Amino acid sequence: MAMDAFSKSLMQDKREIVIAPTIYKFSNFGDFAEEFKLGERDVVLTNEFIYKPFMEELGLKSQFVFQEKFGAGEPSEAMIETMYEAIPYESYDRVIAVGGGAIMDLCKLLGCKRPASVHELYFKREPVVHEKEVIAIPTTCGTGSEVTNISVAIVKDEKDGKLTGGETKLGLVSDDIIPNKVCLIPDLLKTLPYRPFASSAIDALIHATESFLSPHRKTTTSEMFSVKAMEMILEGFRRIGENGPDARLDYLDEYVTASLYAGVAFLKAGCATVHGMSFPLGGTYHVPHGESNYALFGKILEIYDEKNPDGEIMRFKELIARITGCEVKDAIPYLNGLLEKVLPLKPLHEYGFKEEDIKGFAESVEANQQRLITNSYITPWTKDLSERVYRECF
Numbered sequence: 001m002a003m004d005a006f007s008k009s010l011m012q013d014k015r016e017i018v019i020a021p022t023i024y025k026f027s028n029f030g031d032f033a034e035e036f037k038l039g040e041r042d043v044v045l046t047n048e049f050i051y052k053p054f055m056e057e058l059g060l061k062s063q064f065v066f067q068e069k070f071g072a073g074e075p076s077e078a079m080i081e082t083m084y085e086a087i088p089y090e091s092y093d094r095v096i097a098v099g100g101g102a103i104m105d106l107c108k109l110l111g112c113k114r115p116a117s118v119h120e121l122y123f124k125r126e127p128v129v130h131e132k133e134v135i136a137i138p139t140t141c142g143t144g145s146e147v148t149n150i151s152v153a154i155v156k157d158e159k160d161g162k163l164t165g166g167e168t169k170l171g172l173v174s175d176d177i178i179p180n181k182v183c184l185i186p187d188l189l190k191t192l193p194y195r196p197f198a199s200s201a202i203d204a205l206i207h208a209t210e211s212f213l214s215p216h217r218k219t220t221t222s223e224m225f226s227v228k229a230m231e232m233i234l235e236g237f238r239r240i241g242e243n244g245p246d247a248r249l250d251y252l253d254e255y256v257t258a259s260l261y262a263g264v265a266f267l268k269a270g271c272a273t274v275h276g277m278s279f280p281l282g283g284t285y286h287v288p289h290g291e292s293n294y295a296l297f298g299k300i301l302e303i304y305d306e307k308n309p310d311g312e313i314m315r316f317k318e319l320i321a322r323i324t325g326c327e328v329k330d331a332i333p334y335l336n337g338l339l340e341k342v343l344p345l346k347p348l349h350e351y352g353f354k355e356e357d358i359k360g361f362a363e364s365v366e367a368n369q370q371r372l373i374t375n376s377y378i379t380p381w382t383k384d385l386s387e388r389v390y391r392e393c394f
Ligand SMILES: NC(=O)c1ccc[n+]([C@@H]2O[C@H](COP(=O)([O-])OP(=O)(O)OC[C@H]3O[C@@H](n4cnc5c(N)ncnc54)[C@H](O)[C@@H]3O)[C@@H](O)[C@H]2O)c1
Pocket: 047, 049, 050, 073, 074, 075, 099, 100, 101, 102, 103, 105, 139, 140, 141, 142, 143, 144, 145, 148, 149, 150, 151, 152, 153, 188, 189, 190, 191, 192, 193, 196, 199, 200, 203, 289, 290
């Protein structure tokens, strides 16, 4: 399939790097609230289990809203509509997102003029109009959503303009939804349980990797952010491999900072095949974002290496070898082995994936995920290659 006009316009973007928000770091939520003078006209979207330990005792007057009120899991058309009803547009001037990627993606929409239809917004048939200040505070260390121009949601799938009856994940992309400010507060990650911690950190590593290998859009500056993020995350994974899950706890600042760096990298260079292929998996079987990426990552790297071992992936292998001390020729299996220690890999069928999905998902990727697939290290990334990945990960 030919490259769509949107992907083409991204390729022509001459900016070396995009870091739109001002970035702050605080040691706790109270210091942030004081600096930003949180008040009645602020809406804080978070989870109750983050509010209770970190915010309740501060007695702030802001409007605290809990994401779980709108339904479980990742943002969907229905969840966004419920959120719009629960938080009237006139009731706030500033939006504060305190949570994982899902909350940050929802808050990006709260900062924009309300569309007549969420579905039409995600299919780019309604414009994105940014109107209110958004402050993003990540409490996972994965998505980088705090610095990106993307808001991801599970939407009703379309093919040739008609609803297919299924669902898929789509990214709404616009520089107008990049948060205005980012506050890193590593303290907030202390309560993040190990599994979502690990899958979000692997997601950040995948952002850094896909950006590093992105053939058309990477720049020298985006590469610098990718490399730094990989160094920090792989050092953290080495510690977990040696000392177990609790080794993350005195390294949370590095994880949350590295995930921001990886976000900066992929905002410029783009995510690619791993994300494109994981979207139908996440959309259909509600596999958490980091886990669905992880399920495909190792296999896609192996295929990249098989098809073109001496291109940019050679520099990637050299980088992994330098950071971890393994041999260059073993870099990909070594990396996959290290990740296995952080989070054991599951085959796709354990998430509910069925044999007939191999073809169906490959078609959905071809039809809906061109903005990601065009950044593949192997171009063109064909439907046959997608089928092969799904089959070999089955
Ligand atoms: N906009 C982007 O650039 C971008 C990029 C990648 C992914 N995403 C989206 O982000 C979402 C995934 O984000 P995520 O991996 O951060 O997962 P998440 O937001 O779903 O959070 C993971 C889980 O951890 C819990 N949690 C988060 N912080 C916690 C804390 N401090 N203490 C206790 N529990 C905590 C959440 O409630 C949730 O159950 C997906 O919806 C994905 O599509 C967006």
